[in-house]
Amino acid sequence: MKYFIGIIALLWMVSYTKAQSYEDKRCKCICPSISSVTNRTETADTSRILYIANVPPNLCNCVGVILPRIGEGIAGKEQEFCPRCECKYENRNTTIIKVVVIIVIWVISILVIYMAFLIILDPLLNKRIKGSYQEHTNEEDEISAGPMSHNMSVRGNVLNRVGHQQDKWKRQVKEQRRNIYDRHTMLN
Known part of the structure; x- marks a missing residue:
């Protein structure tokens, strides 16, 4: 029983420290490379860059997320760069996700332990009692x-x-x- 409590406490501490790096509410913007706007003469870079920020839903756009980070890199070209960005506000519940993952891990662990128990138990069950054996049909x-x-x-x-x-x-x-x-x- 104390191992069970220890494992639960360990999982809670790990999930608590990980929760600080993942937010339940976030704005996720996917934008083209800055070189696609700044360098017209060279071959345009078609790669996309992901920006994630923790902002309110009304600021989940290019002006609220992208320009504070790279504003000086695209100075004067904001009207050309921003329409190419796709921003989505995501709201998720990481606590429920963690609980479901922990439950799935426990179920799989219990099944693995049960399978190991049966594998160990199988040779004991298949030992026949010495002596005469008669097969019965009913x-x-x-x-x-x-x-x-x-x-x-x-x-x-x-x-x-x-x-x-x-x-x-x-x-x-x-x-x-x-x-x-x-x-x-x-x-x-």
Whole structure:
């Protein structure tokens, strides 16, 4: 239990420090290279530059985000540069995103642990009890007294009971396959 609390605390600290570098509300502008406006005689650069700023929605435009950063680089050409910029205001909830990611990681971790448990448990389940073994085709035979009554008492622990259920299920699947493929009938 203390490992669980420790992991949660670690994840919270990591997410808290990362949250300072990512904002929930931001303005994202994609603009052409400055050289596309300043150098008309040379080959125009077709690359685009991404600008991200934390500004209010009414300032999410070229004037509010781009010009304060590169205004002197395009002095006098703002009217030519700004219409080429695409600005979008994004509002997202990073807390929900973090919670969903943590839940997905926990589910995957639990499934991996369960798979490892089954892989370790499989050799123990597949060990057969030494002695005579008789395959039974229905449950009434298992209840009746006979050679299996001794084996049922030996199978008192949980692993053996799970193995017994697994064997029973395998027999049922085998019978069902035989009925479907050989006799073309369904089991009830």
